[in-house]
Amino acid sequence: MSNIALSLCLLENQILVYKSQNQIDWSIVPIKGEDTFIHHDDQSNLKTVLDETNQYLNLDDGLASVEVSVLYTNSNWLNETITQLHAFKNTHIQVLNFSNLVDYACKSLNVSRPEILNFMWIAQSILPLTSLQNSWKEHQKLLDAIHLQEQLALSQQQENYSQIQVDFSHKLAELQQERQKLQIELQQIQQQLASVQRPNLENLLSFLPSIFKNFWNTVRPDELANIAGLLDVPQVPSPYHNPSITAVRTKKRQFLILEESEQQKIIGFCQQLKQQYDLHLHLEFQPIIRALD
Numbered sequence: 001m002s003n004i005a006l007s008l009c010l011l012e013n014q015i016l017v018y019k020s021q022n023q024i025d026w027s028i029v030p031i032k033g034e035d036t037f038i039h040h041d042d043q044s045n046l047k048t049v050l051d052e053t054n055q056y057l058n059l060d061d062g063l064a065s066v067e068v069s070v071l072y073t074n075s076n077w078l079n080e081t082i083t084q085l086h087a088f089k090n091t092h093i094q095v096l097n098f099s100n101l102v103d104y105a106c107k108s109l110n111v112s113r114p115e116i117l118n119f120m121w122i123a124q125s126i127l128p129l130t131s132l133q134n135s136w137k138e139h140q141k142l143l144d145a146i147h148l149q150e151q152l153a154l155s156q157q158q159e160n161y162s163q164i165q166v167d168f169s170h171k172l173a174e175l176q177q178e179r180q181k182l183q184i185e186l187q188q189i190q191q192q193l194a195s196v197q198r199p200n201l202e203n204l205l206s207f208l209p210s211i212f213k214n215f216w217n218t219v220r221p222d223e224l225a226n227i228a229g230l231l232d233v234p235q236v237p238s239p240y241h242n243p244s245i246t247a248v249r250t251k252k253r254q255f256l257i258l259e260e261s262e263q264q265k266i267i268g269f270c271q272q273l274k275q276q277y278d279l280h281l282h283l284e285f286q287p288i289i290r291a292l293d
Contacts, residue, residue, distance in 0.1 A: 004057060005067040007127050008049075009098060010077050015039050015049050016119055019057065023131040026123040029056050035119055043080040050084055063088040069130040071098040094130070095182045101126050108171070129175075199265035203258070205234055209243055210251035211270060211289065212279045216240040219277055227273070245284075252284045 005023050009016040015037045017029040031037040031052045039045045054062050068090060070081055078095060085093055105125045106113050114121060208224075209215045216236050225233045243251070255263065267289050273279060281289060 004059065005069070005131075006053065006063075007069045007071060007130060008081070009122065010039075010070065010072045010074065010081065011098065011117075012073050013038060015045070016122065017049060017053050018119075018123055018127055020127070024128050026127045028119055028123070029053055043077055046077075046080055046084045047087075050088060054088065061089075063090045065092065066090060067092045068094075069127075070095045071101065071126070071130070072096075073098050094179070096130060097178070097182065098126075100178060101129050104171075104174070105129060199262060199269050201228060203262065203266060204228055204269065207251055207255055207266060208270075208273075209240075210248045210282060211266075211285045212273075213282055214242060215279070218279055219273065227276075228269070248282050248284050252288070255285075255288065 003021050005020045006029075007016075007018040007020070007026065009018070015031070016035070017031060017037075018026040019029050020026045028035050029052075031049055037045070037049055050063065057063070057066070059066070063085070068085060070078070070085075070093060072078060072081075072095065082093060082095075085091075102113060102117070109125065204224075208219075212218070217240065221234045221236050255266075258266075270289055
């Protein structure tokens with residue numbers, strides 16, 4: 001994995017991109033020669049930003065092994081963001097709520113929320129919080145400083161130290177809960193994306209017995225239901241009579257008039273099945289789905 005980390009800040013009007021090699025010191029990644037990129041509420045600009053970032057970093061494997069923290073103010077952008085990162089073969093993603101991090105930073109620093117969040121303040125106060133390990137180090141520095149005061153006032157120091165430990169435990173627990181919550185949100189978004197990319201279930205049940213020879217005698221209905229996300233297990237007669245060559249040719253013609261996107265979804269699902277089962281294509285479908293055999 002690359003030692004480069006990225007923070008993609010999706011704010012209300014603009015996008016900021018930062019890079020770091022230690023997740024403590026962050027520098028801006030210019031987009032179109034500017035420190036900030038105005039997105040005009042157009043999610044298609046995400047591809048432009050990631051293309052520019054990829055060119056700027058110039059890594060051998062692109063963005064595939066870069067750790068990416070997505071800091072958002074509008075969760076409606078998350079689906080497109082994760083989709084675009086996956087297009088760069090990146091799966092090292094954590095999703096964090098930007099406003100929650102700002103509130104936490106202000107509370108920890110005992111300062112009011114700035115009216116204007118300039119990119120330097122974000123880099124110094126917000127981005128180090130994206131790494132739980134670095135957050136621990138910052139608190140440990142505070143504990144070390146209190147330890148030095150022990151030589152001047154041991155009893156007072158012990159009281160302060162205990163309180164700091166309690167406060168730190170509470171803050172660390174809050175961070176862990178927030179991270180767990182965001183990980184659940186990310187999982188839900190990934191499941192939604194998988195659902196969007198899944199072929200029409202009626203098409204699966206209609207075409208699979210014609211695409212593969214002896215399909216229902218190789219893949220049990222309950223197994224297919226589990227893989228395809230069916231709520232109900234398909235009812236298949238036993239014994240099952242495989243379709244005739246005439247029926248297979250008819251299904252082939254029906255397959256070819258499907259929309260290209262639906263054809264590709266079915267082919268992708270067939271590739272997934274072929275990795276798990278010893279399935280063989282009907283001759284009629286071999287020219288269409290060549291990569292499986």
